[in-house]
Structures are given as structure tokens and as C-alpha cells.
Amino acid sequence: MPKVLISDKLSPAAVEIFRARGLETDFKPGLSAEELLDIVADYDGLAIRSATKVTKEVLAKAKNLKVVGRAGIGVDNVDTAAATSAGVVVMNTPFGNAITTAEHAIAMMFALARQIPAADRSTQDGKWEKSKFMGVELTGKRLGLIGCGNIGAIVAERARGLKMRVAAYDPYLSDDRAAQLGVTKVELDELFAEADIITLHTPLTDATRNIIDAGAIQKMKAGVRIINCARGGLVDEVALRGALETGHVAGAAFDVFVEEPAKENVLFGAPNFIATPHLGASTTEAQEKVALQVAEQMSDYLLTGAVTNAVNMPSVTAEEAPLLKPYMKLAENLGAFTGQVIGSAIKSVAIEFEGQAAEINPAPVVAAALSGLLKPTLASVNMVSAPVEAQARGIAVTTIKHDRPCDYQTMLRVTVETGERTRSMAGTLFAGTLPRLVDVQGIAIEAEFGDHMLYVRNYDKPGFIGSLGSALGDAGVNIATFHLGRREEGGEAVALVEVDSAVGEDLLAKVKALPNVARVDALKF
Ligand SMILES: NC(=O)C1=CN([C@@H]2O[C@H](COP(=O)(O)OP(=O)(O)OC[C@H]3O[C@@H](n4cnc5c(N)ncnc54)[C@H](O)[C@@H]3O)[C@@H](O)[C@H]2O)C=CC1
Numbered sequence: 001m002p003k004v005l006i007s008d009k010l011s012p013a014a015v016e017i018f019r020a021r022g023l024e025t026d027f028k029p030g031l032s033a034e035e036l037l038d039i040v041a042d043y044d045g046l047a048i049r050s051a052t053k054v055t056k057e058v059l060a061k062a063k064n065l066k067v068v069g070r071a072g073i074g075v076d077n078v079d080t081a082a083a084t085s086a087g088v089v090v091m092n093t094p095f096g097n098a099i100t101t102a103e104h105a106i107a108m109m110f111a112l113a114r115q116i117p118a119a120d121r122s123t124q125d126g127k128w129e130k131s132k133f134m135g136v137e138l139t140g141k142r143l144g145l146i147g148c149g150n151i152g153a154i155v156a157e158r159a160r161g162l163k164m165r166v167a168a169y170d171p172y173l174s175d176d177r178a179a180q181l182g183v184t185k186v187e188l189d190e191l192f193a194e195a196d197i198i199t200l201h202t203p204l205t206d207a208t209r210n211i212i213d214a215g216a217i218q219k220m221k222a223g224v225r226i227i228n229c230a231r232g233g234l235v236d237e238v239a240l241r242g243a244l245e246t247g248h249v250a251g252a253a254f255d256v257f258v259e260e261p262a263k264e265n266v267l268f269g270a271p272n273f274i275a276t277p278h279l280g281a282s283t284t285e286a287q288e289k290v291a292l293q294v295a296e297q298m299s300d301y302l303l304t305g306a307v308t309n310a311v312n313m314p315s316v317t318a319e320e321a322p323l324l325k326p327y328m329k330l331a332e333n334l335g336a337f338t339g340q341v342i343g344s345a346i347k348s349v350a351i352e353f354e355g356q357a358a359e360i361n362p363a364p365v366v367a368a369a370l371s372g373l374l375k376p377t378l379a380s381v382n383m384v385s386a387p388v389e390a391q392a393r394g395i396a397v398t399t400i401k402h403d404r405p406c407d408y409q410t411m412l413r414v415t416v417e418t419g420e421r422t423r424s425m426a427g428t429l430f431a432g433t434l435p436r437l438v439d440v441q442g443i444a445i446e447a448e449f450g451d452h453m454l455y456v457r458n459y460d461k462p463g464f465i466g467s468l469g470s471a472l473g474d475a476g477v478n479i480a481t482f483h484l485g486r487r488e489e490g491g492e493a494v495a496l497v498e499v500d501s502a503v504g505e506d507l508l509a510k511v512k513a514l515p516n517v518a519r520v521d522a523l524k525f
Pocket residue numbers: 072073074075094097098101146147148149150151152169170171172173201202203204205207208229230231255256278279280281282
């Protein structure tokens with residue numbers, strides 16, 4: 001049974017779900033990086049929030065790991081590229097904490113507008129400084145959103161309810177969506193020039209790092225207020241400190257910092273600066289939602305192969321998973337067959353879907369075909385890593401669906417080109433689940449994929465079967481199944497022989513030397 005480690009403070013709901021689904025579960029929130037390195041090899045699944053750093057080193061140790069589940073949105077604490085190369089699915093829960101985080105941004109906006117934290121401290125210190133804490137009204141003010149995805153859109157809706165005028169800078173926001181949200185789409189400089197309050201809701205990327213820097217602050221209205229409940233690093237902290245000191249920025253409220261946990265920070269103690277310790281997602285409701293969701297998603301993947309909300313793999317629904325599994329196996333076998341006989345660098349791969357196969361979700365099947373194809377040349381590749389490995393090698397991948405009469409109820413074909421030669425294999429599913437090879441290089445054949453096989457290209461001449469049988473028998477290799485196909489009588493032919501043990505180089509050379517044999521390969525599936 002798969003084993004899961006929860007290494008961050010997830011709601012106990014996650015433990016309950018994992019255990020109810022029959023997974024062995026260890027709940028160890030607050031593990032140090034060293035402790036994680038020591039034990040991670042034992043687990044098939046790792047459930048985290050933002051504290052655990054899933055680095056290259058962790059992934060290198062995690063020999064059994066199949067899935068990292070982030071109970072939350074941002075996966076910047078996971079080395080997703082390294083996870084993909086290691087064949088580990090990374091999934092998140094993109095919606096469960098969005099409302100809660102948007103509410104935190106709104107709370108920060110009120111806290112800034114009315115200086116609530118400072119007023120609270122002063123009042124409880126017995127000062128009653130009524131005139132010191134003059135606030136600003138939010139009604140009618142311009143709110144500038146940088147990023148208008150899930151959370152930004154919720155902030156926009158709430159802010160419109162507060163009678164604010166809302167503008168958004170988000171290159172990926174469509175005009176229709178902006179109109180639906182009642183938000184004015186603006187360019188970044190326009191937002192900087194017009195906004196009374198700016199709130200950030202983008203991921204941290206190369207394009208968004210320091211999107212608010214000293215130059216940007218210069219372009220802002222004097223008296224602007226800035227809220228960051230998205231990611232540390234979106235705002236240049238040193239530049240902001242300077243602007244808070246001069247009063248050009250009238251206040252800032254941050255939930256996230258360049259270095260976390262932020263025990264020290266250049267912004268701490270600056271005038272009108274409010275800080276919370278990455279609390280955006282921390283409500284009972286949100287934590288229950290993300291914990292439940294991540295535990296269900298991870299259990300589904302580990303137990304059924306269903307993939308939901310993965311950031312590095314196409315989705316496979318729970319309903320699709322049982323239907324797609326045999327197709328993925330067939331595609332992997334067809335890919336593995338071609339990969340083992342191709343012999344030189346691959347330029348392109350086409351995966352064709354015919355009959356009932358033309359109706360299925362092709363992406364996971366293509367990933368499985370690529371995984372089989374690349375396995376003979378790459379030490380460890382699976383359907384998570386195969387598409388990026390193919391891309392990295394400049395292999396062009398095409399998916400073709402045919403809507404035409406087909407000899408079989410369902411059929412997949414994998415065709416690989418190297419520039420010098422083309423290899424093409426097709427297969428079907430017997431009884432909807434059993435992979436069968438039905439075509440090798442245009443020659444009809446009907447064969448199962450066995451663990452050890454001999455693939456012989458020969459000429460259709462009398463005596464071939466006998467001499468091949470004797471060569472194998474003399475070497476003590478038992479034949480399990482024997483399948484033949486030929487292009488025409490006396491012409492090019494194919495023999496696929498399933499054997500009970502691996503065929504060594506000596507025996508391969510003997511078979512190759514038999515009369516009428518053109519080539520022979522030992523295949524493994
Ligand atoms: N403080 C906290 O505890 C939490 C923080 N977050 C963070 O909030 C942020 C937003 O989350 P969601 O709204 O769920 O993400 P999302 O993916 O739904 O939205 C992000 C938006 O940013 C936009 N964007 C991307 N590049 C941009 C650019 N260069 N300039 C302007 N806009 C750009 C995208 O088009 C998208 O609309 C993420 O960084 C997430 O990690 C999320 C949950 C809790």
C-alpha cells in the first residue's frame with residue numbers, strides 16, 4: 001500500500017482522508033530539511049504547504065516518490081523542473097484558499113486605511129491618541145490590482161462592493177472577463193499613476209520579480225498604499241522602506257517576504273508598515289478545504305492513476321483513469337518497441353488515434369508513448385518526465401485523430417522518424433483492455449507484448465521457423481508464443497517470438513547468421 005508523509009501543518013482532515021483511503025500516513029509537521037532528507041525515501045506521496053522545500057536534493061533521495069501535493073496554491077517551494085525530470089507529479093489546490101486570501105488582502109486594506117494595528121497598540125498602552133490616527137475612506141478610491149486571476153478577481157468583487165473603482169493590470173485578463181468583473185483593464189504605468197491603493201496578486205516569476213521597484217514607486221501618486229498578500233519578491237523591500245520613510249508611500253501591508261520565515265526584515269519598524277506571518281491562507285475553513293482536496297487528489301493518483309490539478313502533467317479524471325490505463329499501456333509498449341529498434345536520434349514522433357481511440361483524452365496516452373520510446377535511451381523516464389525530455393531533445397511530437405473506418409474497434413499507431421528511417425507500429429485492445437500488436441512496418445501480425453521477445457526480420461522461405469526454433473532450443477531458451485506476418489508470399493516477413501528468458505548476445509548473433517534472416521533484436525517490455 002502506498003505510503004504518504006505530511007511534512008507541514010495541514011488540517012487533520014488530510015490524515016483522516018489518507019487513512020480512510022487505506023494509505024499508510026505519517027503526520028510530521030515541522031520536519032527540518034535534514035530530517036526530511038533522512039526519511040523521504042520511504043514515501044510514495046509527500047503532502048506539504050509552503051514551509052517544506054522540495055529541492056533537487058530531496059527529490060534525488062526520494063526514490064519511491066510519485067506525487068507531491070501542495071495544500072494551497074503557490075508551488076514555488078517545489079523544484080518543479082527537477083520533480084518533472086524525476087517523474088514526480090506536482091499537484092496543488094488552486095481554489096481552496098482563494099477566498100480566504102482575498103479576505104486577508106481586504107483586511108489589510110482596512111488595517112492600512114484606519115491604522116488599526118498601531119491604534120490598537122497605542123490604545124492598549126493607555127494613550128487614547130484619537131487625533132493621531134486620522135484615517136482615509138475607501139469608498140470612491142481607486143484600487144489597482146496587479147494580477148487578476150482567482151484571488152485578484154475575488155478582491156475586485158469585494159472592493160466593488162465597497163464602492164471602490166477597480167483597475168487591473170494583467171496581460172492575460174480578457175476584455176470579457178474584465179467587463180464581467182466590472183474592472184478597468186490598464187497598463188502598468190497607468191495603474192501606478194492612478195491608483196490610491198495597489199494590491200498584488202500574481203505568482204513570482206521572472207516577469208513579476210520586483211514589479212514594484214524604486215522606478216515604479218516614483219511613478220506612483222504620493223500617498224499611495226501597497227498591499228502584498230501574494231509572494232515576497234514582487235516588491236523591492238529596500239526601495240519600499242525608503243519610500244515609507246519619506247512618506248511618498250503612505251503605508252504598506254505585507255503578508256509575504258523575500259526571506260521566510262521573516263524573523264528580521266528591512267521593512268520591520270518602517271512608518272505605517274503592517275506585517276502578518278504569511279497568514280493569507282490561514283483560516284479553519286480554507287485549511288480544511290485544501291487539506292481535504294489535496295488528500296483526495298493524492299490518494300486518487302496513488303490508487304487509481306487519476307490526475308487532478310497537476311502543474312506538470314495532463315489531467316486524467318477518476319472516470320477516465322480506468323479507461324485510459326490500457327491505452328497508456330498499449331502506447332507505452334508501442335513506444336518501447338519502436339524505441340528499441342530505432343537505433344539513431346529521433347527527429348519526430350506521430351501518435352495516431354483511430355476508431356474508439358479517437359474519442360479518448362490523448363495527452364496522457366501520448367505521454368505514455370513517449371515514455372516507452374525514450375526508456376531505452378534514458379535511465380529513468382516516465383510519463384511525467386517524457387514530454388519535457390522529448391522537447392529537450394528537439395523531438396517534434398504530433399497527435400493525430402482519425403475519423404475514418406478502421407479495421408479494428410480501436411487502434412493506436414506510433415510512427416517515429418530519424419531522418420534515415422521510419423518505424424511504424426500499431427496496436428489494438430482486445431476485450432477493451434488487452435494490448436495487442438497488429439502491425440509492424442505495414443506488415444499485419446497479431447502478438448501480445450511479452451517480458452522478453454525476439455523481433456526477427458526475415459524472408460518468407462521454407463525452413464526458417466525450424467531453424468529459428470532449433471537455435472533457441474539448442475540454447476535452452478523456451479518459446480512461449482510465436483507470431484508470424486509477411487508482406488507477400490516469399491517476401492519480407494516478421495517473426496515475434498516470446499521467450500521465457502532473456503536472449504544473450506551470442507544467441508542473437510547465431511539467429512542473425514541463420515539463412516534468410518535480415519535482422520534480429522531482443523526486446524523487453
Ligand atoms: N499569502 C498567502 O497565504 C497566499 C498567497 N497566494 C499567492 O497569491 C498569488 C495569486 O494566486 P491566484 O490568484 O490563485 O493565482 P492565479 O494563477 O489564479 O492568478 C495569477 C494572475 O496573475 C497574472 N499574471 C501572471 N503574470 C503576470 C504579470 N507579469 N503581470 C501581471 N499579471 C500577471 C495571471 O494572468 C493570473 O491572472 C500567487 O502568488 C499565490 O501563490 C495564494 C494563496 C495564499
